[in-house]
Amino acid sequence: MIWNTSRLLRPSWPSAAKASTYECGIVTVSxxxxxxxxxxxxxxxxxxxxxxxxxFLMPWAIQMKELAVFGLVEIGIFLFLLLFGYGYIWSKGALTWE
Incomplete structure (x- = not known):
């Protein structure tokens, strides 16, 4: 009941400008x-x-002096696996945008 009363009392001037997008300024196409x-x-x-x-590279960079050669080998393996995964998804065509 309250909703109907407020709807009757409020000013209402519908226009195309009110119905248009206003957040980004781009006209919608779909x-x-x-x-x-x-x-x-x-x-x-x-x-x-x-x-x-x-x-995960940040903690390694902070502790680089304490980790010494072990840390260098560890991060080398980590980066190798990271780059291997990146190369794999690239070879499968997952990064092509069509």
Whole structure:
């Protein structure tokens, strides 16, 4: 009952400007619930995986003097696996955007 009363009492001047997008200024060309391909989500997950893995480089850089040769070998293996994974997904075509 209150909703109906307030609807009758409020001023209402609908216009095209009120219905248009205002957040980014880009004219919409399709619906907001557009389906994305799986490739879009794969790129997002790959970004997160490689981004989180590179965060592991910070503790190693801080403790580099205490870890000495062991730390150097350890980070070498880590970077090799990281670059190997990156090369693998690149060879499979996961990074091509079509």
């Amino acid at each position: 619906e907001a619930r557009e389906k994305f391909t799986v490739r879009y989500y794969l790129v997002a997950v790959m970004f997160l995986v490689f981004d989180v893995e590179t965060v």
